[in-house]
Structures are given as C-alpha cells and as structure tokens.
Amino acid sequence: MAKQRILVCPVCGETQEETSICRLCENALDADGLLCAEGSIGPWWVRDKKHPFAPGMTYDHLVALVNTGEVERHTILRGPTTRQLWKVARRVPGIAHLVGRCHNCGEHIENKARQCPACQAPFLTYKDRNNFGVDISLPPEGSIDGMSSFLSDTVILDTLSTPLTLPKAPASNPDREDSVGSPQFNALQRRVQQGSRTIRILAVCLTICVIALIFAIVMLLK
Ligand SMILES: [Zn+2]
Ligand SMILES: [Zn+2]
The missing domain is CATH 1.20.5 (Single alpha-helices involved in coiled-coils or other helix-helix interfaces)
Known part of the structure; x- marks a missing residue:
C-alpha cells in the first residue's frame, strides 16, 4: 500500500492528506490555484471565526465581498485605514461608504458617493497591496497635502491603545555585521x-x- 503523503495548505495552513483542493479553505492547490490565491492576498482582514487563518485580502477583494453582501455594516474589519486594529465596517474609511455610511459622521451615503455631503470627508480607495497602514504615509490616491491614510488627525487619536510602532532595531555595534x-x-x-x-x-x-x-x-x- 502506498504511503499517504501529508501536506500543509499554503493558503490556510491546514494539515491534511495530499489533495488537489484544500478541505478547509477550498482553494485549488495546483499552480494556477495558488497563483490566484496569492494574487488576492492583501492588507485587509474580515474577522471570520470559520477561517481564522486566512491571509489578508486586497481592497478589491474586500469590495467584492461588500457587493455580494458577505461584508455588511456590522462586519468587523481591519486594514490600512484602521492601523490594523479591528473596527466595525460602517466606521472604516474606504469601506464605510460602500455599506452606506460616512465613516466620519455616520451620515447615510449612496455607495457611489466620493465625499460626505454632511462633513465633506473624502471617500478614498486603498488599492496598495503592500501598504499595511501602520506607518504614517500618504494614501495611494490621496490628493490633499499633509494627510495620512487616516484622513484626519482625530481618527489617529481615535484609539486609546498605544500606537503601533516599528520594532526597534537591536542596538548593535556597527562593526558586528562586517566582522567575520x-x-x-x-x-x-x-x-x-x-x-x-x-x-x-x-x-x-x-x-x-x-x-x-x-x-x-x-x-x-x-
Ligand atoms: Zn487551505
Ligand atoms: Zn460625514
């Protein structure tokens, strides 16, 4: 009897007997399937107890979930505009307007609106797959000088937790790297x-x- 090989799904990490489709995340595990899965990896997460180990998704993928109704006003999300901290979708810049609310003031919004009629908050899109949002950088489509990806400084102060910072580089003597x-x-x-x-x-x-x-x-x- 041939020995059954065990594999780890590269997408969700599930350990299982060798197969062409993951039993947990249902991704095709051939070259095309993995390429496709890799193409949709990005800095946005939907809190999902059924798939807690799924990689993050692109903004476009998240928008598609909004359009199919899988993500709605009360879905818990995190992404570049929340500094990767969990937030309810109707408060998430870049997504809230797509579920019919202004992220800033809560005004009811048509999902094609580009700006809030009440508070003038702009509704931007965040398509940069590599921008995790934990540094203070300009949003890819931001057009207003001095704006962070959080749109306003009050949003930066929205959280009471300690701001996330880059890990400190270990204090090392500069010669160490070259020393052989x-x-x-x-x-x-x-x-x-x-x-x-x-x-x-x-x-x-x-x-x-x-x-x-x-x-x-x-x-x-x-
Ligand atoms: Zn999987
Ligand atoms: Zn508003």
Missing part, C-alpha cells in the same frame, strides 16, 4: 580597543596634571 572573525578573535579585538581607550584617558589626565603643575609653579614664582 571568530568570537575569540572579536573578544581579543574588543580588549585591544578597550586598552587603547584607557591609554587615551590616562594621556588626558597626565596633560591636565602637567598644566596644573605649571600653573602652580608660576603662582609660586610671583
């Missing part, structure tokens, strides 16, 4: 560097003493 020597060699090198620093400090002390001595002699001779 063994740890022992590096330790020796460090010790030599420390030694030369000590000599420099002693030289400065000596200079100060000599100056003080000369000064004292001059004072005595007066």
Whole structure:
C-alpha cells in the first residue's frame, strides 16, 4: 500500500492528506490555484471565526465581498485605514461608504458617493497591496497635502491603545555585521580597543596634571 503523503495548505495552513483542493479553505492547490490565491492576498482582514487563518485580502477583494453582501455594516474589519486594529465596517474609511455610511459622521451615503455631503470627508480607495497602514504615509490616491491614510488627525487619536510602532532595531555595534572573525578573535579585538581607550584617558589626565603643575609653579614664582 502506498504511503499517504501529508501536506500543509499554503493558503490556510491546514494539515491534511495530499489533495488537489484544500478541505478547509477550498482553494485549488495546483499552480494556477495558488497563483490566484496569492494574487488576492492583501492588507485587509474580515474577522471570520470559520477561517481564522486566512491571509489578508486586497481592497478589491474586500469590495467584492461588500457587493455580494458577505461584508455588511456590522462586519468587523481591519486594514490600512484602521492601523490594523479591528473596527466595525460602517466606521472604516474606504469601506464605510460602500455599506452606506460616512465613516466620519455616520451620515447615510449612496455607495457611489466620493465625499460626505454632511462633513465633506473624502471617500478614498486603498488599492496598495503592500501598504499595511501602520506607518504614517500618504494614501495611494490621496490628493490633499499633509494627510495620512487616516484622513484626519482625530481618527489617529481615535484609539486609546498605544500606537503601533516599528520594532526597534537591536542596538548593535556597527562593526558586528562586517566582522567575520571568530568570537575569540572579536573578544581579543574588543580588549585591544578597550586598552587603547584607557591609554587615551590616562594621556588626558597626565596633560591636565602637567598644566596644573605649571600653573602652580608660576603662582609660586610671583
Ligand atoms: Zn487551505
Ligand atoms: Zn460625514
């Protein structure tokens, strides 16, 4: 009997016996199917307990879900305009107007509107697949100077949680990357560097003493 091979679905991570269609996410696992799945990966997520391990989707994919009714006013989303923090769809810039609400003031909106008639908030689209929205950068189609992808500073302050920041680069000595020597060699090198620093400090002390001595002699001779 042939041994059954086990595979991990590249799209949802489900472990299963080798198959051409994933039993969980139902993606075709041949080259075309995977290419297609990869093409729809983007920075938007719909909170979905049935598919908690699904990758993020593109803005266009999310808009398609709005159009089919799978995403509606009360669906929980996150994406570049929410700084990847969960928010109800009717409050999410870029999506709220598509479900009939102004993200900013809650006004009822026709989903073709490009701007809120009540508060003038612009309704932009966010098609940049690689913009995760966690830095402060201009939205791809933003036309107003000085605007972040959050449209207004009040939206930035909307959350009480600590703003997300980029992880700090580990404080490393700049030479480390280039250093090719063994740890022992590096330790020796460090010790030599420390030694030369000590000599420099002693030289400065000596200079100060000599100056003080000369000064004292001059004072005595007066
Ligand atoms: Zn899958
Ligand atoms: Zn409004």
